[in-house]
Amino acid sequence: MAHEGGLALVRKSVEVLDLLAAKGEATAAQLAEELGEPRSSVYRLLSSLQGLDMVEGGSRRGTFRLGFHLLTLGTAVVERFDERRFAQPVMERLHDETGETVYLCVQRGREAVCIERLDGRRVQSLALKLGGALPLHAGAASRALLAFQDRSAWSDYLEQGPVERFTPSTPVTADTLIPVLEETLDTGVSVSDQDVTVGVAALGVPILDYRGQVRAALSISGVREAILGTDPAGLRERLVEAGQEISRALGWQAVTGAVADFG
Incomplete structure (x- = not known):
């Protein structure tokens, strides 16, 4: 019973941190309402998390936000990705040359998670933040990750859960998504034309490993005209x-030999 109680407390702590990550700042009352928990219980939990530097006081009286200790943990997670280490200088060069926002994403379940982002000089308020995620059917990097998997993964993705529509351009059915994935596989470039945010477009390409399997996706995004x-x-x-x-x-191509270009 004590073990179950401990797991429940950990789960509730994670839910609080997730909500603060999504909202930026919130009061104990707001969090309690979202969680369906007594305000006193949520306040005690926030006090405990604050003592561990997981949570800190917000910019307004009575509000809370994520604490700096999470930055240390997040940095440790991000730095374990070889993809990020190898991609960093290439992303910086691409960013300097274009002035647009550049992303590096990896797959986690049904989502593409952003593990590096360099903000564009013209547009910065884009949907995908550092550490944030988009479903695999939405956005250039996401679809690059999905397109370069076995075709059975495409069907599995459509069958395993609801597919969210962000804008009228989001491909959410087999009839709309599969042709887009086939085009991405054929050209080597994923195109997002306002299917996540109206007025914003993106291009994405896969990052392949020594086996020729997709490990990550590189994307560039900005206003559609650019x-x-x-x-x-x-x-x-x-x-x-x-x-x-x-x-x-x-290790791609250097180990596998003659591999067809993905662009």
């Missing part, structure tokens, strides 16, 4: 070259 308007071929070429450079660092 990504798909002025010089889309040149931007695609830069992105593909960047993706291939990171993939070679992970």
